[in-house]
Amino acid sequence: MVLLLVWSLAASAQQTSLAPLAEQISPSVVNITTSTTVAGRTGPQGIVPEGSPFEDFFREFQDRNNDGNRAPRRSSALGSGFVISEDGFVVTNNHVIDGADEITIEFFSGEELPAEVVGTDPNTDIALLKVETDEPLPFVSFGDSDVARVGDWVIAMGNPLGQGFSVSAGIVSARNRALSGTYDDYIQTDAAINRGNSGGPLFNMNGEVIGVNTAILSPNGGSIGIGFSMASNVVTRVVDQLREFGETRRGWLGVRIQDVTEDVAEAMGLEKAAGALVTDVPDGPSKDAGIEAGDVIVSFAGTEVEDTRSLVRQVGNSPVGESVRVVVMRDGQTQTLKVVLGRREDAESDDPEVSEEELEDSAAQSKDMLGLTISPLNSDLREELELDSSVQGLAVTAVDEVSEAFEKGLRIGDVITEAGQQKVTTIAQLEERVQAARDAGRKSILLLVRRAGDPRFVALSLEEAEE
Incomplete structure (x- = not known):
């Protein structure tokens, strides 16, 4: 029985040889050779630190091996690709051709042709090349x-x-x-x-x-x-x-987001830890549509949002200028907003300045709560923390290293701008938000914390809050 089974498997393998398929698709696969000019070295860079006692030794060793020739040299690299159209479009990785001065395509037949770069996308490491030929090329199609x-x-x-x-x-x-x-x-x-x-x-x-x-x-x-x-x-x-x-054009929603964790979901009274929590809304499509920090995006263009990664991919795959319906959870209720998507590549990397009047300096005081020492922002603190007048909130001036706050990454210099999804600028306001969370039966409170301008939400247990 065992011998029969082995023979049957061998016979089956012979009948399902991959050779016919390989013969069919091989002509569309290409080898790619790139040539790049590399600047000549003038010393033992990358071998020993500058000023090392061995520097002279390695310079002499390098000069001897280079015969004193430090002129720029040519460097070659190899990769692969495949033809997607009979008129010569070739797909490969961006890192295969990145920085290349010359690109040569070798076909299965042995023929070689020069290629030009049509466009690249470093985000997905994809590059599109083009070769010129009078004869139609064998090509392959994409599957699902x-x-x-x-x-x-x-x-x-x-x-x-x-x-x-x-x-x-x-x-x-x-x-x-x-x-x-x-x-x-x-x-x-x-x-x-x-x-x-x-x-x-x-x-x-x-x-x-x-x-x-x-x-x-x-x-x-x-x-x-x-x-x-x-x-x-x-x-x-x-x-x-x-x-x-010749370039990518991805949709842009114009929000900063983070995943909804279990503790964040509990602090916000959400039924499940899903969706994308908005931490900041700079000038852009979302701000124009009315999306606010603290909203949880639960649906985009009719598709449920599982987490931040899924939302980023959905938005990036959407056409620039498309009007999409975005469903957000706000104050326990869902709202549907219409957002006209911008273009990701055109979005500015820096947050725009927020034009707001600076609050009057608060009295110099601090409060220990939630494992943190918190102080209202005043002129001295702003100068010490290098904060401009647009930043409003409570500064973290100390963190208990055995506290949950320290474990979750809060550090001296962080600024708490919201608690329980409401702005806080005084210790009294923060205490009110903590008490309100307790009265609502919450086990934790959601804080919006900014560090060097970057916002994120952190849920802290109310057990560490002082009565």
Whole structure:
């Protein structure tokens, strides 16, 4: 019985060879060689610290190996890509061609053609190239990455370690992986991906591209079966915009947000920890639509918002100038607001100044509560903390290191601007908000804290508040 089972599996494997599929899609996969001018070194930079007693030794060693030639030199790099149209559009990773002076595409047939950059998107590490040719090129189409299931077979193709065209097979190990980027949506696979595979395609069994091989997790630089491909449904939107505009044009809501944690949800009286909590609303689309700090965005364009990551992706995938319905939770009630999206790339990185009159200096006093020592802002504190006149609230002048406040990241110099979603500028107002939270049966109170202008909400237990 065991021998029969083994024979059956072997026969099945022969019948499901990947060779026909590999032969079909290989002509669309390309090797990419880039050439970059690297400035010549004039000393042992990066080898020993400046002023080290070994500096002269290493300079002599370097000069001897460079034969005294410190002129700029050419550096080459290898990567992969794939053709998406018969007229010569090629997709690869941005990091493959970033900074390149010359880009050469080598096709499966051995033919080589120069390529020009159409556009790049560092946020998703995608680049679109173009080669000029009189003959139609073999190309592949994108598939729907959302229908890929964990356990589905996939094929990775590319130029691993500069060894030339190569095929590896595996399965989808996981989906919706996030590494470090705002718009990350990676497919994880155990198909072998090595250096040089970057920018190459990840195919499903229909010969459709469902991912662009981008990164690996490895302690030694080689494949250990944990590779990541940017999902095709992200890539297609980027490629379409690069092809049409030469740049990306993502929607912009114009808010600062943070995740709704369990303690924040309890402090706000929410039924569940979901949605995106608005911490700040600078001048922009959301402010024009009436969204306020302290609102919880629970729905965007008819889609439920799970957390900040999902909202950022939804907004980024929306067309600039589109009017969308945004549902927020405010004071225990839902409100629907219409927001006309701006363009993310045009948004200013710095917060606009808030034009408000400075409050009169409060009496010099402080209060210990919630594990914090809190003082009203006055001229001396503003100068000490380097705060301008637009900042209003209560300054944290000490933090008990064994308190919940310290554990949750509050530090000296932080400014509490809201408590219980209402502005506070005096200790009496903060005490009133704490008592109101107790009277409402809350176990914690929500504080809006600013540090160097950046706001975030923190929920602190009322057990540490003094009666």
